[in-house]
Amino acid sequence: MNLLAKLPEKERKIIDIILNSCDEYKGKIYIVGGVVRDLLMNKDVKDIDFLIEGNAIDFAKKANLNIKSQHEPFCTVKVEILDQEIDIASTRIETYQYMGALPTVTQTGVNINEDLKRRDYTINSIAYNVYSNKIFDPFLGAKDIQNGILKILHKNSFLDDPTRILRGLDFKHRFNFKFDKETYFLIQKCINNFNNEHLSIDRIYLTLNKIFSFSYSSKILEDILDDEIYKIWLNKTELKKTEIKKLDEAKTIFGVEEQNKLYICALESFFYIKPKFNNNYEIYEFFKKFNNIQLALYYFKTQDKNAVKYLEFKDTKPLINGHDLKALGFKQGEFIGRILKSILKEKVLNTNVFQTKDDEIEYVLKNYSPE
Numbered sequence: 001m002n003l004l005a006k007l008p009e010k011e012r013k014i015i016d017i018i019l020n021s022c023d024e025y026k027g028k029i030y031i032v033g034g035v036v037r038d039l040l041m042n043k044d045v046k047d048i049d050f051l052i053e054g055n056a057i058d059f060a061k062k063a064n065l066n067i068k069s070q071h072e073p074f075c076t077v078k079v080e081i082l083d084q085e086i087d088i089a090s091t092r093i094e095t096y097q098y099m100g101a102l103p104t105v106t107q108t109g110v111n112i113n114e115d116l117k118r119r120d121y122t123i124n125s126i127a128y129n130v131y132s133n134k135i136f137d138p139f140l141g142a143k144d145i146q147n148g149i150l151k152i153l154h155k156n157s158f159l160d161d162p163t164r165i166l167r168g169l170d171f172k173h174r175f176n177f178k179f180d181k182e183t184y185f186l187i188q189k190c191i192n193n194f195n196n197e198h199l200s201i202d203r204i205y206l207t208l209n210k211i212f213s214f215s216y217s218s219k220i221l222e223d224i225l226d227d228e229i230y231k232i233w234l235n236k237t238e239l240k241k242t243e244i245k246k247l248d249e250a251k252t253i254f255g256v257e258e259q260n261k262l263y264i265c266a267l268e269s270f271f272y273i274k275p276k277f278n279n280n281y282e283i284y285e286f287f288k289k290f291n292n293i294q295l296a297l298y299y300f301k302t303q304d305k306n307a308v309k310y311l312e313f314k315d316t317k318p319l320i321n322g323h324d325l326k327a328l329g330f331k332q333g334e335f336i337g338r339i340l341k342s343i344l345k346e347k348v349l350n351t352n353v354f355q356t357k358d359d360e361i362e363y364v365l366k367n368y369s370p371e
């Protein structure tokens with residue numbers, strides 16, 4: 001089977017360049033992971049991960065590729081081909097010293113099947129040799145793709161790297177797949193036994209930011225609450241599955257574009273104080289330091305309509321500026337700032353108070369005089 005025929009022309013050209021750049025490595029070049037999975041599923045490919053059964057840095061040098069950066073300990077290299085940055089990794093063995101910690105590379109340049117063993121799901125543990133067009137699928141991932149099954153490779157996989165649970169939820173909803181029975185059992189076991197003392201929290205947030213950016217992410221959030229998956233990195237959350245709709249409503253009202261940040265904060269925030277406001281200017285002063293995510297969260301938590309009201313006047317500004325005031329004889333400095341603030345206050349309290357710049361000037365001359 002020639003999987004590469006399914007790739008867009010540019011990607012095929014890139015593979016050709018890599019394949020024909022160094023005879024010594026010709027038979028040792030693979031594509032691996034998401035790209036092979038997506039090609040087998042006839043889906044569009046996002047990015048191609050290359051894998052060298054040997055030393056990727058040595059390969060890139062001998063192949064005379066345009067090296068952008070290299071990482072000696074993992075023996076990975078970033079090159080630029082046809083204006084595109086391409087990651088090339090070396091086959092490697094990884095071990096985890098502690099639950100959830102970053103892995104340690106113990107050997108590079110190993111046999112392709114050894115490398116595939118360090119991966120997460122069977123559907124992501126398939127390699128394709130671009131020279132022989134042969135598929136390496138020791139865990140029968142292609143069959144799991146056909147059956148829509150998410151299966152982990154070994155029983156310590158989630159304890160090694162619990163971000164795999166989060167990644168699994170993404171694949172579940174992205175492809176409409178199911179966890180196999182044993183894998184689902186291991187997720188629950190991991191949640192109940194996980195010790196997060198050495199957890200790489202950066203890795204958790206990197207994964208959360210990714211999996212909460214999709215149109216289907218609210219379903220992932222539901223699963224995180226249903227199965228208490230948040231316990232990997234949080235002691236508790238106050239967010240309830242039944243509130244997700246309300247959270248999405250707040251997201252829309254306040255035009256939140258970074259859904260990922262909103263979901264992460266919603267899982268982690270506990271309470272908000274709901275103050276008493278006497279007028280619109282107090283509302284303005286209270287909310288002016290809030291960004292859209294904070295506004296959405298405040299409204300989600302308190303259902304205080306004053307946050308929505310704030311949107312009516314949040315962009316209010318005086319029509320006159322410091323230059324206009326200087327032209328009227330006012331001296332630069334704190335006094336001008338106070339005058340502009342008082343115009344703003346009048347406008348927030350009553351949106352129709354001034355129609356034109358002249359109205360504002362009239363107000364200034366009536367209430368203030370140049371020193």
Ligand code: CTP
Pocket residue numbers: 032033034035046049118119120121124125161163164167
């Ligand atoms: N991988 C893994 N465990 C992780 C992250 C990644 O085993 N925690 C392996 C998988 O084999 C995965 C590959 O590294 O296929 C590349 O990971 P990444 O690019 O993050 O994801 P993809 O599987 O390519 O999926 P996506 O379509 O989301 O990019």
